[in-house]
Amino acid sequence: MKVLATGTTGQVVTCLTEIAVRLGDVELITIGRPEFDLINPVPLREAIVAASPDVVVSAAAYTAVDRAEDEPARARAVNVAGAACVAEAAARLGVPLIHLSTDYVFSGDDPGPRKENDQTRPRTLYGASKLDGEKAVASITPRHVILRTSWVYSPFGTNFVRTILRLAKSREILSVVSDQHGNPTSALDLAAAILEIARSRKGDAFGVYHLAGTGGTNWSDFARHILAVSHLNGGPFATIRGIASADYPTRARRPQDSRLCTDKFEGIFGWCLPPWQDSTKLVVRRLLDPDLRLQSVARRPAAGGE
C-alpha cells in the first residue's frame, strides 16, 4: 500500500516514517518543504496527484500556537487553504484522506472530556484555523477521517517532554501550570494508528474522531511523570512546582480543559491508544538512550472490542 503524508520533518511525519519501515508493507512518501510549501499549495496538490497514493495523510500544518496570534493570515493560508488543496488531491484521486486536527477547536471552558459533536469554540487563532481547515476538508471530500488529537510529544522535534528533560538538566525546581487538562499523545502511537486506519479500509468509517492518549492529566503531573521515569533511568530530575495559568501568561490563551472523549473511535475501530503514562515512559527512555528503538506500546483493545 502506498501512503503519502504531507510534511517532512514534523513529529508525526517522522514517526510515520519510522513505523512504516517497521511494518514493511507500507510504502510511505513524504512531501513538503523546502520543495513544496502549503503557502503555495497548487504545486503540492499536483505532486500528490502525480504520486497517486492509495491514502493521503494530511500531517503538515502551521503549529506555532502563540505565533499564530501575530500572523493569522499565514496560519490560515497553511491550515485552511493548504489543507483544502491536499483534500482536493485526495478527492481527484478518489482515495481516503486522513487529516489531523486539534483539541484547540474547543474553548475548554467547561469540564471535559469532549465528544466530536460538542460545541466547537476555538479561543486561539491557531484553533480557529484548524477548525476552518476541518470544515474545508469535509466539504471537499466525503472520504475523510479527521482525527482530533492533543498534547503531541515524541523523540523528535519540539515538544513538552523534550523541554522538561532539557530544563531539568540545569534547574532544581521547575514551575509548570497545573490548571490546564488534556491527553498527552505519543506521536509514535498516533503514527501507528494512522497507518492502521489506512490499512483497515473500513468503508463506513469516514467522519470526525477524537484520538488521543488514554487518560487525562494536567501539565504539572505530566512533567512529574516524565521526570520520575527519567530519574529511574538515570536521567535528569527536578522538583515540579504547580502554578496557575495566570502566573504563566502566553500570547495565545490555552483551553483549561480540552480532554478528548475517544469512545466514538473505540466503537468503530475496536481499539484505542495506550495509557499516556506507558507511552511517555517509552519516549523518555528512548530520549535518554538514543540507541534504544523501543516498540510503541501495543494498543489496548476497547471494552467489548477485538
Ligand SMILES: NC(=O)C1=CN([C@@H]2O[C@H](COP(=O)(O)OP(=O)(O)OC[C@H]3O[C@@H](n4cnc5c(N)ncnc54)[C@H](O)[C@@H]3O)[C@@H](O)[C@H]2O)C=CC1
Ligand atoms: N503538536 C501538537 O501538540 C498537536 C498537533 N496537532 C496536529 O497534528 C499535526 C501534526 O503535528 P506535529 O507533527 O506535532 O507538528 P510539527 O510542528 O512537529 O510539524 C509540522 C509539519 O508541518 C510542516 N509545515 C509547516 N508549515 C508548512 C508549510 N507552510 N508548508 C509545508 N509544510 C509545512 C513542517 O515542516 C512540519 O513537517 C498537525 O496537523 C497539528 O495541527 C494536533 C494537536 C496537538
